[in-house]
Amino acid sequence: MAIAQSRSQSKSGVNWRAIWLPIAVALVVIFFLAPVLWQVLTSVKVNEDISAVPTVYFPTRYTLAHYASLFTRRPFGLYILNSAFVSITSTLLCLTLGAPAAYVLARLRLVGKEVILAIVLIVTLFPTVLLFLGLLEIVQATNLANNFLALIVPYTAINLPLTILVMRSFFQQLPKDLEDSARVDGYNTVQMLWQILLPMTLPALVTTGILTFIAAWNEFIFALTFISQENMKTIPVATAQLSGASVFEIPYGPIAAATILGTLPLILLVLFFQRKIVQGLTAGAVKG
Amino acid sequence: MKLDVVQKREQKTGWVLLLPALIVLLVVYAYPILRAFWLSVFTQNLGTELEQVFSGLSNYGRMFSDGRFWQSLWNTTVFTTSSVLLELILGIGVALVLNQAFKGRGIVRTITLIPWALPTAVMGVAWAWIFNDQYGVVNDILRRLGLIETGISWLGNPTLAMIAVILADVWKTTPFIALLLLAGLQSIPGDLYEAHSLDGATPWQSFWKITIPLLMPQIIVSLLFRFAQAFAIFDLIQVMTGGGPGGATETVSIYIYSTVMRYLDFGYGSALIVVTFLILVIAVAIASFLLTRARANAAGVR
Numbered sequence: 001m002a003i004a005q006s007r008s009q010s011k012s013g014v015n016w017r018a019i020w021l022p023i024a025v026a027l028v029v030i031f032f033l034a035p036v037l038w039q040v041l042t043s044v045k046v047n048e049d050i051s052a053v054p055t056v057y058f059p060t061r062y063t064l065a066h067y068a069s070l071f072t073r074r075p076f077g078l079y080i081l082n083s084a085f086v087s088i089t090s091t092l093l094c095l096t097l098g099a100p101a102a103y104v105l106a107r108l109r110l111v112g113k114e115v116i117l118a119i120v121l122i123v124t125l126f127p128t129v130l131l132f133l134g135l136l137e138i139v140q141a142t143n144l145a146n147n148f149l150a151l152i153v154p155y156t157a158i159n160l161p162l163t164i165l166v167m168r169s170f171f172q173q174l175p176k177d178l179e180d181s182a183r184v185d186g187y188n189t190v191q192m193l194w195q196i197l198l199p200m201t202l203p204a205l206v207t208t209g210i211l212t213f214i215a216a217w218n219e220f221i222f223a224l225t226f227i228s229q230e231n232m233k234t235i236p237v238a239t240a241q242l243s244g245a246s247v248f249e250i251p252y253g254p255i256a257a258a259t260i261l262g263t264l265p266l267i268l269l270v271l272f273f274q275r276k277i278v279q280g281l282t283a284g285a286v287k288g
Numbered sequence: 289m290k291l292d293v294v295q296k297r298e299q300k301t302g303w304v305l306l307l308p309a310l311i312v313l314l315v316v317y318a319y320p321i322l323r324a325f326w327l328s329v330f331t332q333n334l335g336t337e338l339e340q341v342f343s344g345l346s347n348y349g350r351m352f353s354d355g356r357f358w359q360s361l362w363n364t365t366v367f368t369t370s371s372v373l374l375e376l377i378l379g380i381g382v383a384l385v386l387n388q389a390f391k392g393r394g395i396v397r398t399i400t401l402i403p404w405a406l407p408t409a410v411m412g413v414a415w416a417w418i419f420n421d422q423y424g425v426v427n428d429i430l431r432r433l434g435l436i437e438t439g440i441s442w443l444g445n446p447t448l449a450m451i452a453v454i455l456a457d458v459w460k461t462t463p464f465i466a467l468l469l470l471a472g473l474q475s476i477p478g479d480l481y482e483a484h485s486l487d488g489a490t491p492w493q494s495f496w497k498i499t500i501p502l503l504m505p506q507i508i509v510s511l512l513f514r515f516a517q518a519f520a521i522f523d524l525i526q527v528m529t530g531g532g533p534g535g536a537t538e539t540v541s542i543y544i545y546s547t548v549m550r551y552l553d554f555g556y557g558s559a560l561i562v563v564t565f566l567i568l569v570i571a572v573a574i575a576s577f578l579l580t581r582a583r584a585n586a587a588g589v590r
Contacts, residue, residue: 017388024385025396032399035459036406038425039414055428097312100305108302109295116306123317125513125572127520129541130561133327133548134320157316160309189301218407220523225549236409240527252417259410266405274398277405281464282471 036263042256043067050252066253070261073254078231079238080262086148086234087216090155094212095205098160102167103193107179124161128154128221139226150226151234155219159212166211166283170204171197207280210273214266235262321565327558334552347559357560359535360543366450367525367539368518371457375514376507378458379465386466387473404463412527415456419443419528446536449529453537457524461517465510472506473499504582512575516568540564 042050046063049056070076104110105117135154144150174197182192198205223234233241239258242251270277331343351357386397403411418425419442427439442448476499484494500507522541525531531538531546540560548557 021385021388021390024381025390025392028382028385029396029399031459032403032463035411035414035418036402038418042417051423053423053428054431055423055425097309101309104302104305108298110299110302110306116310120313122572123313125516125568126317126321126565127516127522127541127568129520129522129544130324130565131316131320132545133554133557133561134323135316136548137323138315138319153312154316157312160313164309189298190305193305214405218409220407220409220526221545236407236523239407239413240409240523242413252420252423255413255417259414262410263406266407267402270398270401270405274394274401277401278397278467278471281467 036267039256039259042252043260045253047253066251066257067261069251069254070257074238074242075231076238076258076261079233079235082148082232083217083235083262084265086151086155087213089148090152090159090216091209091212093152093156094159094163095209097156098163098208099167099198099201099205100193101160102164103171103197105164106168106171108189120161120164124165128158128219132221132225135222136225144226146227146229146232148232151219151222154222155216158219159215162211162215162280163208166208166280167201167204169283170201174200203276206273207276207283210269210277211280214269214277217266238262321561324558324561324565327555328562330555330558332554333556338552338554340555343555347556348563350556351559351563356535356538356543357540360538360540363450363535363537364519364521364539364541367454367457367521367537368515371454371461371518372511372514374454374458375462375465376511378462379469379510380503382462382466383469383473386470400463400466402463403460404467406460407523408460409523409527411460412456412524415452415459415524416443416528419452443529444533446533449533449537453525453528456528457518457521460524461514465514468506468510469503472503476502502586505579505586508575508579508582512572512579515571515575519568519571520564 041057041059043066044062044064045056045059046061046065049059049061105113105120131154135150139145139150178196178200179192182196187196217234218236219234220236220240223237227233227237235258239255239262242255242258327340328347329342329344330340331346332338332340382400386393386400421427421439421441421444424439424442426442427436430436430440440448442452480498480502481494484498485491489497520541521539522545525537525539525542526545529537531542541564544557544560544564547553547560
């Protein structure tokens with residue numbers, strides 16, 4: 001921001017911006033990163049260092065034993081697989097259902113379109129705690145407790161509104177003549193959507209897919225309620241319940257290792273797709 | 289005549305493409321909410337051996353004299369207002385910083401995203417460790433600064449536990465607000481500031497005269513989203529304190545969850561769900577009214 005620079009320099013000759021900006025940036029980085037780094041550090045400290053008072057900030061000994069114990073004493077590999085399976089399946093399902101719906105809401109003349117759009121917008125704001133009781137009844141009636149379908153379908157649903165809103169705004173940005181010429185060439189709506197438009201919106205599908213995957217990976221209340229079998233648990237529930245083993249000997253090291261391992265996929269997604277995530281987030285919220 | 293056929297076909301295709309998504313939304317959203325309205329006029333708990341017995345509005349009547357409900361509503365209000373306000377102020381600050389040009393801005397923006405992306409339940413565990421009474425790093429820092437002599441039991445004290453969960457929530461959700469506001473900031477044309485500064489305005493004055501009014505639509509949208517999320521906060525508190533100590537951090541959603549899952553009181557739990565739902569609906573209505581006005585105002589300033 002050139003303006004800000006000239007403004008702050010003009011007054012007294014002191015370049016205030018050169019002073020406050022690095023401080024502010026440093027504060028932002030420390031605030032957002034410190035809790036995660038603290039977990040990383042705890043996860044590689046030996047037990048004596050973890051429970052040392054005063055706290056050891058620069059350990060001389062490091063260990064990977066806490067990570068190993070997650071796999072030997074717990075089925076942590078299974079937790080990761082469960083989370084991955086549920087998240088990926090519900091993401092794919094969400095895109096399969098959401099993209100066509102978004103196209104209809106973006107382009108087709110449909111009676112009642114405005115009402116549907118309004119409903120989709122409002123539904124975004126409904127917290128899952130209002131839904132779990134009704135869903136629990138369905139899950140029990142259909143015998144789906146401890147079945148991944150009991151998570152996949154709700155996860156698809158809670159991500160559909162955002163998917164529809166983001167995909168709709170991307171469809172609206174596509175040039176209309178493309179569809180007109182496709183129609184002249186004899187494509188019907190479904191063929192056109194499948195063969196021409198979807199390949200073009202691949203970047204948008206990736207963006208919404210990432211948002212959906214993250215939300216599904218992080219979901220807690222449904223996973224807590226509908227899945228009780230130990231080897232079917234997902235990362236958030238399994239990690240939260242690690243501490244419940246014993247009051248006197250809380251396994252801080254393994255817990256820290258679990259928070260790092262369980263969030264690693266998400267951290268990688270953020271590192272690689274930062275720009276896309278920001279795009280999708282703002283598109284979803286601002287359009288709404 | 290031809291056009292009519294084309295249009296009819298378009299209508300049909302449209303509904304066919306929409307229907308699967310709509311059905312899933314109806315099953316997962318509409319059914320549970322409607323079901324809660326229905327169940328809320330029945331008593332269904334251990335006292336009735338989990339049979340549904342029609343009891344009119346008695347569940348709602350019970351709510352009026354249920355001290356635990358009012359306590360949880362108060363806790364929710366305290367949690368929601370403090371965390372959302374703090375997040376808004378910090379979020380504006382972070383957005384202003386990220387809107388500056390500096391080396392490594394991309395990396396800082398990536399770091400900003402990390403708290404948002406991580407599972408709330410998992411980071412709740414991490415925050416409980418940070419606030420641990422014996423080995424927690426917060427206590428260690430306070431001791432080193434000479435502010436305390438022995439470790440404080442953060443999660444064991446009613447007020448401090450509330451502060452701890454609010455801080456954890458602020459950490460987790462400030463990025464969301466900051467990124468929304470950053471998008472808004474980037475759409476404000478720079479020459480507005482230039483003109484204002486030529487008129488002799490200080491940066492502080494332009495902040496209040498230009499930035500805030502033009503940012504108002506984004507501020508209201510993010511407040512609305514955050515209000516809805518914070519008001520129904522569940523995973524963070526469930527993991528960090530479980531609603532304790534002594535119910536000091538029990539929010540409405542924690543109370544709903546234990547009413548249903550622990551006390552198996554489905555009728556009363558449904559009534560609690562209905563009331564929470566209605567509070568949210570009213571808040572959304574107010575916010576969308578304000579949003580329409582703010583958008584008109586912002587257009588005026590521009």
